[in-house]
Amino acid sequence: MTDTTHATALVYAECLDGKLRRVALEALGAARQLAGDGSVHAVLAGGGPGAALREAAAELAARGAGVVHVVDDPALAGYAPEAYAAAIGAAIAAARPSLIVLGHTAAGRELAPRVAASICGGHVADVTAIDLPDEGGAAALFTRPLYAGKAFEQRRFLPGAPQVVTVRPNNLPIAEPVAPGSEGVIAPLPYKAPPLWTVVRGIARKTGGTIDLAEADIIVAGGRGVRSAEGFAPLQALADVLGGAVGASRGACDAGYCDYALQIGQTGKTVTPKLYIACGISGAIQHLAGMSQSRVIVAINKDPDAPIFGVADYGIVGDLFEVVPLLTARFDTLLN
Numbered sequence: 001m002t003d004t005t006h007a008t009a010l011v012y013a014e015c016l017d018g019k020l021r022r023v024a025l026e027a028l029g030a031a032r033q034l035a036g037d038g039s040v041h042a043v044l045a046g047g048g049p050g051a052a053l054r055e056a057a058a059e060l061a062a063r064g065a066g067v068v069h070v071v072d073d074p075a076l077a078g079y080a081p082e083a084y085a086a087a088i089g090a091a092i093a094a095a096r097p098s099l100i101v102l103g104h105t106a107a108g109r110e111l112a113p114r115v116a117a118s119i120c121g122g123h124v125a126d127v128t129a130i131d132l133p134d135e136g137g138a139a140a141l142f143t144r145p146l147y148a149g150k151a152f153e154q155r156r157f158l159p160g161a162p163q164v165v166t167v168r169p170n171n172l173p174i175a176e177p178v179a180p181g182s183e184g185v186i187a188p189l190p191y192k193a194p195p196l197w198t199v200v201r202g203i204a205r206k207t208g209g210t211i212d213l214a215e216a217d218i219i220v221a222g223g224r225g226v227r228s229a230e231g232f233a234p235l236q237a238l239a240d241v242l243g244g245a246v247g248a249s250r251g252a253c254d255a256g257y258c259d260y261a262l263q264i265g266q267t268g269k270t271v272t273p274k275l276y277i278a279c280g281i282s283g284a285i286q287h288l289a290g291m292s293q294s295r296v297i298v299a300i301n302k303d304p305d306a307p308i309f310g311v312a313d314y315g316i317v318g319d320l321f322e323v324v325p326l327l328t329a330r331f332d333t334l335l336n
């Protein structure tokens with residue numbers, strides 16, 4: 001084993017509604033890449049119906065987690081940062097990893113610094129690419145965006161200290177299944193809940209959609225050009241045909257056309273879908289900060305000079321209320 005790899009890596013496998021989030025599998029893929037010949041552990045935490053955790057554990061074991069530590073405790077039924085950090089801490093004590101990988105989600109962003117501080121480790125957040133040097137024992141290079149996506153920096157850890165990394169959803173490949181018979185083992189992990197300073201009593205969902213914006217492969221986003229709450233209906237129809245999610249600019253949210261939960265940008269969500277269709281969005285720098293890393297960007301705007309065309313791979317100059325229904329009908333014919 002060279003310095004580029006870790007003897008043991010641990011993945012915090014985040015679940016949403018009892019189901020593994022895709023970023024958990026992306027984190028597992030990153031951990032497998034970074035561990036090389038070393039071993040990869042995963043930790044699952046929850047307090048819901050055991051069956052849901054068992055299903056998630058089986059998937060992790062089938063995708064290369066050699067040991068899946070399952071912490072099933074009533075204290076973990078709702079999200080509480082101290083409780084979840086303690087569950088990861090229990091897995092760290094069991095696995096003794098030199099690398100810990102989490103998804104760069106709302107929870108991951110909160111847990112990773114806690115975990116890093118608790119083990120005196122280094123932390124690189126919001127990683128979008130990982131480069132492993134071919135030979136020579138150099139450390140891995142982690143790429144992360146800066147200045148709202150206008151620049152990138154590359155960081156590497158100094159040898160010695162444990163490393164904590166969060167990976168941005170939708171940027172790294174998910175862990176592939178291992179050969180049948182090579183699945184990992186699933187092990188319940190003893191856990192003692194710490195005193196909790198904060199307790200989440202309930203979660204009020206603001207979006208009706210079933211697809212999480214941060215993990216959506218396809219996003220149809222509307223701006224002030226959508227003109228009203230009803231104006232979002234054609235965008236929702238296009239998203240439904242494509243199996244995508246609907247997002248929005250702050251202009252649309254401020255105008256009251258949609259909920260702030262849909263806002264994408266500097267003060268909203270950061271998204272990196274495979275396809276981003278911006279409808280009636282001018283392309284202000286604060287909006288671009290949240291979506292310019294999307295793989296393919298299509299812009300529909302009636303102003304040919306709108307800045308959004310500067311980042312778009314494909315631009316359609318036209319009225320979104322004419323163009324979007326045409327796209328929906330065409331994709332419906334092609335896909336259904």
Ligand code: FAD
Pocket residue numbers: 222223224225226248249250251252263264265266267268269279280281282283284285286287290300301302303306318319320321
């Ligand atoms: P507009 O700029 O008004 O653009 C509307 C566009 O729709 C125009 O280009 C127009 O040509 C087009 N249009 C109109 N009618 C049609 C039609 N029928 N068909 C096709 N095109 C049409 N913004 C964000 O989005 N996200 C953020 O997180 C964010 N954070 C911010 C943080 C700070 C500190 C500040 C100061 C601003 C922030 N903003 C953010 C706001 C940002 O600066 C812009 O005001 C906002 O993005 C504009 O939204 P918009 O593009 O929907 O509206």
